[in-house]
Amino acid sequence: MTRLVRPDAVLVQAVIAGALSFAHLHDLAEAAGQRGWKAWAYPISVDLLLVAAWHRLRSLRAAGEPSRSAWSWFAVALAASLGANVATAGLLDLRDVPAWLRILVAGWPALAFLGGTLLVHRPTSPGEPDPESAPAPPPVVEREPRPEAEAPPVPVPALPAPVTAPPALVAHAQKIAADHRTRTGSDIDTETLRARLGVPSPMAEAIAAQLA
Numbered sequence: 001m002t003r004l005v006r007p008d009a010v011l012v013q014a015v016i017a018g019a020l021s022f023a024h025l026h027d028l029a030e031a032a033g034q035r036g037w038k039a040w041a042y043p044i045s046v047d048l049l050l051v052a053a054w055h056r057l058r059s060l061r062a063a064g065e066p067s068r069s070a071w072s073w074f075a076v077a078l079a080a081s082l083g084a085n086v087a088t089a090g091l092l093d094l095r096d097v098p099a100w101l102r103i104l105v106a107g108w109p110a111l112a113f114l115g116g117t118l119l120v121h122r123p124t125s126p127g128e129p130d131p132e133s134a135p136a137p138p139p140v141v142e143r144e145p146r147p148e149a150e151a152p153p154v155p156v157p158a159l160p161a162p163v164t165a166p167p168a169l170v171a172h173a174q175k176i177a178a179d180h181r182t183r184t185g186s187d188i189d190t191e192t193l194r195a196r197l198g199v200p201s202p203m204a205e206a207i208a209a210q211l212a
Contacts, residue, residue, distance in 0.1 A: 018047070021047070028101075029043075045112045049077040169203075173193060173207045176188065
């Protein structure tokens with residue numbers, strides 16, 4: 001089923017206003033010396049800059065960014081459109097356009113090109129890193145935990161083997177100890193026993209322990 005297009009008063013008004021502004025810009029450009037297709041290109045350039053500035057203005061405001069530049073170019077395009085409407089209302093003799101207006105009309109293409117370029121290509125702020133040129137972070141390598149080094153065992157000093165005196169040597173030591181007690185009235189000490197027997201100190205201590 002075909003939908004019927006209902007006329008919208010706002011849309012109709014916009015079309016009429018756009019057509020009139022388009023015609024005024026064409027007439028002014030033609031009066032300023034721009035003939036043929038050049039005169040028709042001027043209103044297109046002004047309207048495109050006006051739309052581009054308004055679109056950029058809305059985008060910047062939605063993103064919460066400064067919109068001073070978009071406002072400036074919107075004001076420039078609006079001034080060009082309003083200026084043409086006022087100039088063609090009888091306040092300006094289109095048969096004798098002043099030189100300053102001819103200069104403005106001739107310089108408009110460069111101004112419109114600069115404004116359109118600045119509106120389309122927004123420069124990146126110095127604080128923002130470029131995501132394409134930013135170096136990729138190095139990969140994270142997970143390292144396995146190193147096992148704790150075991151403490152070396154503490155060496156335990158070996159105990160000396162017990163000294164065993166031969167029975168004959170013990171019997172001989174008993175005789176020496178008895179003789180020493182008879183002569184001195186006291187028990188023989190370990191050092192004297194070692195000297196009398198002629199044995200090492202460990203052996204003498206072991207024999208003295210058996211005599212006690």
